[in-house]
Amino acid sequence: MIYSMTGYGRAEKTFNDNSCLVELRSLNGKQFDLRLNISPLLKSYEIDIRNIIAEKLQRGSVECSIVIKQNGCAKPVYINKELLKSYYYSVKDVADELNLAADNVLSALLKLPDVISGNPEQVSEEEWQVVKAALLEAAEAVNSHRLNExxxxxxxxxxxxxxxxxxxxxxxxxxxxxxxxxxxxxxxxxxxxxxxxxxxxxxxxxxxxxxxxxxxxxxxxxxxxxxxxxxxxxxxxxxxxxxxxxxxxxxxxxxxxxxxxxxxxxxxxxxxxxxxxxxxxxxxxxxxxxx
Known part of the structure; x- marks a missing residue:
């Protein structure tokens, strides 16, 4: 039996108020080449994800997309207070030198880069196991497709x-x-x-x-x-x-x-x-x- 390098796999899992969608596409290639597009919540598991895909698919040009949809209540945002203070004191120093007022600058400071960001938390180990199961299921679907081809x-x-x-x-x-x-x-x-x-x-x-x-x-x-x-x-x-x-x-x-x-x-x-x-x-x- 032989496996083609062409295949597609998709798997979806849910955990807590979230849903995880994994899509894998594989085309022919001389070596293993992976293009990865994953949720920021999974950044700490990127190496694990790459290793799993390399082990299961072995060879070919592979694209992987993992999307986590956070449903339910609104998610909190993160304000980098130290960075905000640094911006404020820098603006105040310039204002003092120019004899200008530095009042009412908060709304402008909040728009500066990296002051406000989404919740920086990562998925838990338990949640990662659910994502991993979805990834393995999608890889299995790719190999099934490859075998048919x-x-x-x-x-x-x-x-x-x-x-x-x-x-x-x-x-x-x-x-x-x-x-x-x-x-x-x-x-x-x-x-x-x-x-x-x-x-x-x-x-x-x-x-x-x-x-x-x-x-x-x-x-x-x-x-x-x-x-x-x-x-x-x-x-x-x-x-x-x-x-x-x-x-x-x-x-x-x-x-x-x-x-x-x-x-x-x-x-x-x-x-x-x-x-x-x-x-x-x-x-x-x-x-x-x-x-």
């Missing part, structure tokens, strides 16, 4: 592996006749360009073996079959994050296909190589979205 990806990728294997079987069927044809072509070339009475048959045999071995694709065929078999095995393995392994294995498959094409010296095999490369490129595109 992955099932469709797996079906498509397996079909393309089968197509490559079928084309390789076609190459294997062509190979014996290809060797005979290569030998005939070499002999014909020799007859046309070399004095028949003077050539050494033993040397000729050695040269034929050398050229036939030089263009032999048996090793590439064996390695390609092994890579495809391992790719299929890894694809079905009970392991969540394996996109990087699959991507590396596709590089090895591509290497064998390219070598086969360069050594083919046969029109039909080269046609099959082109078709195999086409399947391989489509697989690479799909693997980009595998966890």
């Amino acid at each position: 992955g099932a469709a990806l797996e079906k498509d990728i397996l079909q393309r592996v089968a197509n490559i294997e079928q084309l390789e079987n076609s190459n294997a069927a062509i190979a014996p006749a290809r060797k005979v044809k290569m030998k005939e072509n070499l002999l014909k070339l020799l007859e046309e360009n070399v004095d028949v009475e003077n050539y050494d048959e033993n040397r000729l045999e050695q040269e034929l073996i050398y050229y036939i071995e030089k263009f032999d694709i048996t090793e590439e065929q064996v390695r390609l079959k092994n890579h495809c078999a391992y790719f299929r095995e890894l694809l079905k393995a009970d392991e969540a994050a394996k996109g990087k392994k699959l991507s590396f294995l596709l590089q090895e498959i591509g290497r064998e296909i390219n070598t086969t094409g360069s050594k083919a010296n046969d029109v039909d095999i080269q046609k099959n190589v082109v078709l195999m490369k086409d399947e391989l490129e489509k697989m690479k595109e799909q693997i980009l979205n595998v966890l």
